[in-house]
Amino acid sequence: MSSAATLQAIIAIAGKDLLVERRTKTAFLSSIVFAILVLTILYFARDKTAVGDLDLAPGALWVTFTFAGMLGLNRAFVLERENRAMDGVRLTPATPTAIFLGKVVGNLVFVGTVELVSLPVFILFYDVPIWRELPLLMLVIALATAGFVSVGTLFAAMVVRTRFSEVMLPVLMLPFLFPPVVAAVQLTRGILALRPLSEYSGWLSLLAGFVIIFFTFSLFLFEAILEE
Amino acid sequence: MPLAEPAVAVRGVFRRFGYRWVLRDITMDVAPGEAVLLVGGNGAGKTTLLRVVSGLLRPSKGAVALGGTVGMVAHHTMMYDALTAHENLTFFARLHGLKIRTRIGELLERMGLAHVADERIGTFSRGMLQRLAIARALMPEPRVLLLDEPLTGLDDAASRTVIDVLGALEEQGVAMMIATHQLVELVGTAARVGYLVNGRLAALEQCGGDAGQVVGRYRELVAGE
Numbered sequence: 001m002s003s004a005a006t007l008q009a010i011i012a013i014a015g016k017d018l019l020v021e022r023r024t025k026t027a028f029l030s031s032i033v034f035a036i037l038v039l040t041i042l043y044f045a046r047d048k049t050a051v052g053d054l055d056l057a058p059g060a061l062w063v064t065f066t067f068a069g070m071l072g073l074n075r076a077f078v079l080e081r082e083n084r085a086m087d088g089v090r091l092t093p094a095t096p097t098a099i100f101l102g103k104v105v106g107n108l109v110f111v112g113t114v115e116l117v118s119l120p121v122f123i124l125f126y127d128v129p130i131w132r133e134l135p136l137l138m139l140v141i142a143l144a145t146a147g148f149v150s151v152g153t154l155f156a157a158m159v160v161r162t163r164f165s166e167v168m169l170p171v172l173m174l175p176f177l178f179p180p181v182v183a184a185v186q187l188t189r190g191i192l193a194l195r196p197l198s199e200y201s202g203w204l205s206l207l208a209g210f211v212i213i214f215f216t217f218s219l220f221l222f223e224a225i226l227e228e
Numbered sequence: 229m230p231l232a233e234p235a236v237a238v239r240g241v242f243r244r245f246g247y248r249w250v251l252r253d254i255t256m257d258v259a260p261g262e263a264v265l266l267v268g269g270n271g272a273g274k275t276t277l278l279r280v281v282s283g284l285l286r287p288s289k290g291a292v293a294l295g296g297t298v299g300m301v302a303h304h305t306m307m308y309d310a311l312t313a314h315e316n317l318t319f320f321a322r323l324h325g326l327k328i329r330t331r332i333g334e335l336l337e338r339m340g341l342a343h344v345a346d347e348r349i350g351t352f353s354r355g356m357l358q359r360l361a362i363a364r365a366l367m368p369e370p371r372v373l374l375l376d377e378p379l380t381g382l383d384d385a386a387s388r389t390v391i392d393v394l395g396a397l398e399e400q401g402v403a404m405m406i407a408t409h410q411l412v413e414l415v416g417t418a419a420r421v422g423y424l425v426n427g428r429l430a431a432l433e434q435c436g437g438d439a440g441q442v443v444g445r446y447r448e449l450v451a452g453e
Contacts, residue, residue, distance in 0.1 A: 005325045008322055008325060009322070009323050009325075011322075012319055012322035012323055013323075016308070016311070016315075016319050019310075019311065019315070020308055020310045020311065023310040023311075023348075024310055079308060079310075082308070082309060083304045083305045083306060083307055083308070083309065084304040084306055085305075085306050085307055085308055087284055087302065087304070088305075088307060088320065088364065089306075089323060090283075091283070091284070091298065091299070091300055091306070092323035092324050092368075093323070093324060093325065094323045227285075227286065
């Protein structure tokens, strides 16, 4: 398959996933509602005199992003299970790499949109200086989301044929997400506290390393998972 | 005169699921323009054989060689309920790297679905879905077509349309493997019949065009196992 055909397949798969989601809206609405609920509950559950905004905000942001995103990742392969649509895709010349990348792009747009919609709610509840280092914060969000989506896409493909895929996905995924989410929380804390980058650049390297490893690992394993 | 290269060459194929062997030592060829009916009871291995030939399943042992693009119609439509018929076909055309939009219109017209092209397929009847699945399988102009119970859920008129399409494809040189229980309707399309009994190809014989004869022969082979 030529690189132009691979690109066409990636765009077709991502576009189809987003079109199906636009039609049904089930995963998007549930992810948004979940994100708003988590941010609201965490805000009202704390004792403001004991826990400051800067202490709670990084954890609240990443708990919200991680679990809201997870709701959407499962959907990516559930729609392939209906009518065994993935068999139809596998009968085309689209390579497993193109299928994986198409799914990753579709999931990145989905999770990115959920994050973009949740971010204003986060800003509304937590009095943190988000605008001062916004580009750096966006870089951290983009990196952590890329790692999260890569591994999430792989695991979603793995569990979709199991009976309780909605339960299995977080159970399998969370141990793998621990390092990048911890790195993302530490980085967010440093950014929001306006600390110099040199203080937390180690976490940035760790996060970038995890993203590269997760992405490569997922890309190579996906072909084996596609096969029954 | 040398024989034409087979469009499908199955060589010593075995397939197992766990400890259960579902296919045992299947060897057969299908020539271009030839249709082979696969006959067998439930669990005889018909669907598994078609999935192995299509490449969706790897054989546990043995090999399959195909002489061109493969199209497949199975029990499931392999399409998305939330998309329209046109959107589904456009999606698969893109994956095949095809840019010809007119082909989608032609296929929908040929399968009698042009009037519902912009309707979501989740609202389609079983017969409409089956005809759309055939349109999807024909999208890349396959040289090999695998059909698993292609007439399931179709009424007489729709069955006739599908049988006519299969006849035309045969004339165009498309090799076909058709797994079916609907012998009366499909026996006329086939040149040979493959009898699958307990995962083995018990016989692969010329088809006389008589469904009763095929059933009788199958019973003979089952009794002889």
